[in-house]
Amino acid sequence: MNYYAGIDIGSTAIKLVVIDEEQNLLGSKVAATGALVEKNSMEAYRQLLTEVGLKESDISYLTTTGYGRKLIQSADETISEITANALGARKMGEEFGVVRTIINIGGQDTKAISLDEHGTVVNFAMNDRCAAGTGRFLDMAARNLEISVEQLGEFHFNAKGTPAAVNATCAVFAESEIIGLLGGGHSREEIVAGVHFSIAKRTIRLTKRVGINDVLYFDGGPALNKGLVAAIEDELGKTLAIPKNPQVTTAFGAALQGQEVHLFELSEEREQA
Ligand code: ADP
Numbered sequence: 001m002n003y004y005a006g007i008d009i010g011s012t013a014i015k016l017v018v019i020d021e022e023q024n025l026l027g028s029k030v031a032a033t034g035a036l037v038e039k040n041s042m043e044a045y046r047q048l049l050t051e052v053g054l055k056e057s058d059i060s061y062l063t064t065t066g067y068g069r070k071l072i073q074s075a076d077e078t079i080s081e082i083t084a085n086a087l088g089a090r091k092m093g094e095e096f097g098v099v100r101t102i103i104n105i106g107g108q109d110t111k112a113i114s115l116d117e118h119g120t121v122v123n124f125a126m127n128d129r130c131a132a133g134t135g136r137f138l139d140m141a142a143r144n145l146e147i148s149v150e151q152l153g154e155f156h157f158n159a160k161g162t163p164a165a166v167n168a169t170c171a172v173f174a175e176s177e178i179i180g181l182l183g184g185g186h187s188r189e190e191i192v193a194g195v196h197f198s199i200a201k202r203t204i205r206l207t208k209r210v211g212i213n214d215v216l217y218f219d220g221g222p223a224l225n226k227g228l229v230a231a232i233e234d235e236l237g238k239t240l241a242i243p244k245n246p247q248v249t250t251a252f253g254a255a256l257q258g259q260e261v262h263l264f265e266l267s268e269e270r271e272q273a
Contacts, residue, residue, distance in 0.1 A: 002060040002262065005049075006254030007041055007075075008084065009033060009068030012107025012135055013221060014041050015251040016048050018059070023091065023256065027052040028248045030221075033107075037068045061258035065250055079257050081250055082113060082124055085219070088253025090119040093217045096241035100213035103203060103232075103240070104250070105222040107135040112207040123210040130170030133202040135222050137171045141195045144178045145188045149225065155192040156227025163193035169202075196231035204236055217241045219249040 001020055008015040010033060017028045029051070031044035049056060056074075064075040065084040072078075085104055093099035102113040109128035116122050131137055135149075142149045164186045168174035174195075181191050199222075207216075216238060222228055223246035233240055243249065 002259075003054055003058050004255040004258045004262065005045070005059045005062045006084070006251040006256070006258065007045060007062070007064045007066075007069075007072060008081070008248070008251035008254060009037060009041055009064065009066040009071065010106055011067055011109075012139075013247070014044055014068075015066075015248045016041075016044055017248050017251045017255050018048060018052050018054065019252070019255045019259070021259065023259070025245075025248075025252065026054075028245060028251070030247055033068065038071045038073070041068070041072055042074075061262040063254040063258035063261075065254040077258060077261055079254060082111070082121055084253035084257060085111070085250045086113055086115055086119060086121050086253065087256045088249040088251070089113075089217045089219060090115065091256060092219075092243040092245075092249050092252060093215055093241050095243075096217070097215045099215045099217045099241065101207065101210065101216045103207055103216070103218045105134060105199075105203065105218075105220040105228075107139075107221070110134055110203055110206055112203075112210045114210040114213065125206055125209040127202070127206050130172065132169045132171065133199040134171070135220070137174060137199065138195070138222055138225065138228070140171050140175055141178055141192065144175060145182075145191060147188065147192075152192055152196070152228070153226035155189045156196055156230065159187070159189035159193040161187065161190050163197050164190045166191070166194040166198040174198075192227065193231070196225075196228045197235065199228060200231035200235045203232060212236075212238070214238070215241045219243070219246040221247045223247070
């Protein structure tokens with residue numbers, strides 16, 4: 001049996017997956033990127049291999065992607081996040097149909113990708129100015145409201161009044177705005193809902209630039225936040241397709257690409273023999 005690994009080194013989190021040759025996800029892991037990027041990545045990689053009962057030598061191909069992808073010396077291949085995200089979303093999203101549009105909200109940027117019916121990337125847009133509408137924006141909001149990012153969903157659904165208007169486009173300015181809203185007597189729940197609707201509006205504007213076609217797939221860590229998902233669905237009037245483990249979509253796509261390259265190399269070797 002051949003096994004393939006994918007590592008997506010994002011601005012905030014390192015995501016890792018191991019798949020078998022039938023493209024089954026054997027295991028996945030999420031670790032903080034931190035400052036010692038290669039060390040943290042390799043530690044998480046070895047932990048994941050132990051968890052799935054494999055050794056480094058069992059992995060036929062290791063593919064890295066994400067902003068820190070070039071930092072991993074032992075990688076067999078590095079690919080762009082857009083390619084990896086498209087490959088991963090198409091496969092992980094199969095249960096919903098053919099993925100035609102991807103919204104990816106990461107730690108520091110938001111991307112919208114449109115695919116044709118064969119999965120080829122046809123258009124792409126990104127917003128990374130001021131961490132507007134990204135995971136960092138959500139992390140900052142949670143920190144100021146003294147809750148964890150995992151609680152944002154619950155707070156969203158418990159909002160009784162109107163969502164507080166959060167207008168700042170920069171995460172830094174939004175921080176002062178949130179403090180002001182707390183001082184003005186808004187509940188934390190109303191502020192959380194306001195943050196989600198503000199991110200939802202901005203995300204939809206970005207996605208419209210590439211065209212919104214079904215199946216519309218949502219991934220990245222913030223796709224785990226059910227409050228944000230509800231806000232985007234409300235604003236858009238459409239249902240989002242979200243897999244069980246949306247944060248590892250891009251790492252999964254990297255592993256798939258590794259398998260393809262490995263199979264191609266094997267067939268070349270056979271031809272030459
Ligand atoms: P990147 O690839 O840029 O590192 P990720 O796609 O890994 O970004 O997303 C990181 C963000 O995901 C974090 O900043 C955090 O806001 C959000 N996040 C991660 N886990 C959860 C969770 N369980 N619930 C809600 N949000 C989460």
